[in-house]
Amino acid sequence: MNLKDAMDKFLKNPxxxxxxxxxxILxxxxxxxxxxxxxxxxNKDGSSFDEEEGNNIRFVILEDEDTDxxxxxxxxxxxxxxxxRKDEEQESIKLKLKDYAPMLLSEKNEYDGIVIDPFSHSLILNLKFLESVFK
Incomplete structure (x- = not known):
């Protein structure tokens, strides 16, 4: 069974x-x-620097307007x-769910979890669920 089938099955019968x-599968x-x-x-002399050294990638965040x-x-x-986003040039990287653990489980985290395929399945994995998966 592939991931989409597993999501469909779970969403229909949890x-x-x-x-x-x-x-x-996740x-x-x-x-x-x-x-x-x-x-x-x-810099004015032409040399470059990062505001936060080594941090030139920002992850996109979606906000639920109803719940914030x-x-x-x-x-x-x-x-x-x-x-x-109908932009085939949208930058993306391939990650596994476990790659999000350091970001989501840190004390500095200010996000509520992960949403998979937000414009079709919209499977939300909240922090409590993710903690159980990551352990």
């Missing part, structure tokens, strides 16, 4: 067997994570990402 199956799946590349700043909750969007395919 019983524990479907949840366990979904978690197993742990091994790769996602497209939209990013923004930040250009280094330039903020999520990292993850997409299962380029087609799903195009539903969000």
């Amino acid at each position: 019983v524990s067997d479907n949840e366990r199956n979904l978690i197993d 742990k091994t799946s790769e996602f497209l994570s939209p990013i923004m590349l930040i250009s280094p700043m330039v 909750k903020k999520y990292y969007p993850l997409f299962t395919s380029q087609e799903e990402m195009l539903k969000w």
Whole structure:
């Protein structure tokens, strides 16, 4: 069973067997994570520097206007990402769910979780759920 099928099955019937199956597939799946590349700043002498050294990638965040909750969007395919932004040049990187653990579980985290395919499945994984998956 692929990830989309597992999400469909869980969303239609959220019983524990479907949840366990979904978690197993989520742990091994790769996602497209939209990013923004930040250009280094330039000094007057022409040399460049980063405001935060080594930090030239910013992850895109989606905010739910009804709840004010903020999520990292993850997409299962380029087609799903195009539903969000019809820009084939949108920068993205491939990451696994575990790659988000350091960001989401840190004390400095100010986001509420992850949303997978926000413009179709819209599967929200909140922090409590992610903590159980990451452990």
